[in-house]
Amino acid sequence: MIQQIYPSVPHPYRYELNKDMHFAAAHYIPDERAGNCSELHGHTYFANLTIVGNELDECGFLVNFSLVKKLIHDRFDHSLLNGHADFTGDKQPERYPTTENVARTLCELVQSHLDGMANKPICSQVFLRETPSSYVVYRPAAGAVI
Template structure:
């Protein structure tokens, strides 16, 4: 049977700041992110299987991505924990804000790598992550492809 790619789209709102950056993005600001998750696999060919004909149930893929990414990052502010932003993060958390501290500069490029690692760990063995597209604005996005890595 042929391998098929399926894609599920997600969206979330998040803020970030790029410590040490020489442009406006050094300031805390936010984006309406769009995330396309594409997986690849062979559709289930067991006619008695409840998910016959599916590569993966879209609901199962949604559960993975929501738990690993959307539910955590939506309406959170992301900072590199290896910068003085951790002090701002502590103050925001003290005031009840959702903050995520990461080991990287929270650019779209680095976030999409992080997301790929999180999703890969949760996919069933017969399904592979094919690609991710993280759109930061209408005209700017980062893409991750398994074939490149």
């Protein structure tokens, strides 16, 4: 695993959990303006999810690390992103599987699960590296979640 220092934002929560993971996936951007990215190709994505909160669950976790990995890895590893309902929309750029949209989707998927937890943790940031030299940081809009 790469040792990485991630950008972070000060927050008022007592706990901050960070989970690193890899997943391999193929995609294409269905727009000729995307250049080479409009052709089918793959990446080994590296993701870091930051989850914050004030309360621990009945096991003493903010969130179980393995749950976070399962939510992402089991869904997207060794798949074609364009084949997922989250990224189908040939005329909807907000649903193209760009790194930006994938990072946002990871945050939304995790947050959807977290919303059902009694201790109410929050996914505050997703760092998604597509290549060794290109990454995106996604944070929910101010006031939207935190």
